[in-house]
Amino acid sequence: MNYDAAAWHEYFVAQAGAAAALAGLIFVAVSINLREILRFPQLPGRVAEALIALVQLLVVAMIVLIPDQSARALGAELLIIGVVVVLSLLTFQLQSLRAVPAGAEGESAGSPRARVLIASQVVGLPVILAGATLVAHAGGGLYWLAAGTGLAVVAGITDAWVLLIEILR
Numbered sequence: 001m002n003y004d005a006a007a008w009h010e011y012f013v014a015q016a017g018a019a020a021a022l023a024g025l026i027f028v029a030v031s032i033n034l035r036e037i038l039r040f041p042q043l044p045g046r047v048a049e050a051l052i053a054l055v056q057l058l059v060v061a062m063i064v065l066i067p068d069q070s071a072r073a074l075g076a077e078l079l080i081i082g083v084v085v086v087l088s089l090l091t092f093q094l095q096s097l098r099a100v101p102a103g104a105e106g107e108s109a110g111s112p113r114a115r116v117l118i119a120s121q122v123v124g125l126p127v128i129l130a131g132a133t134l135v136a137h138a139g140g141g142l143y144w145l146a147a148g149t150g151l152a153v154v155a156g157i158t159d160a161w162v163l164l165i166e167i168l169r
Helices: 005-039 043-064 071-099 113-136 143-164
Strands: none
Touching: 005 043, 005 143, 043 071, 043 113, 043 143, 071 113, 113 143
16 A cells, blocks of 8 residues: 655645645635525535535645654544534534424425435545544555545535535525
8 A cells, every 4th residue: 555645746736736626616606696606504514524624635635745743643634624524514514414304395405304414524524534544554545535526526516516606496
């Protein structure tokens, strides 16, 4: 397995750029559709979820790009980031669940019940696994971040689509 962050330099430079661009797209979506977003009690939380997932990508990329840091130090940093992200997303998702009763009108525009608890795990778990395997120097190492990046980008694009397009239907 590859535990050398320097070998991943180009990948994380690209990740930082993509995360920043997608976070900017979320801000544009919110500024264009703020009135519509505020009509649905679960959507402000979804905005927060999208931003947390994308900011996580940006912060992870910046941390991995710090030169001459040990794999164990990087792993500890990733563990902390992953746990904070999972708990933050879970908090917003539980607030969304409380805001909209099951089967309420507009539920599909925001946060369908089936995705509520899964999203925080899908975005944060790979960061936690990467951190743990770097600390242990056994397992998938930075390859977990590659999996997590793909999932977070898909989640960010999906949220941007909902906030820009679907909300107007």
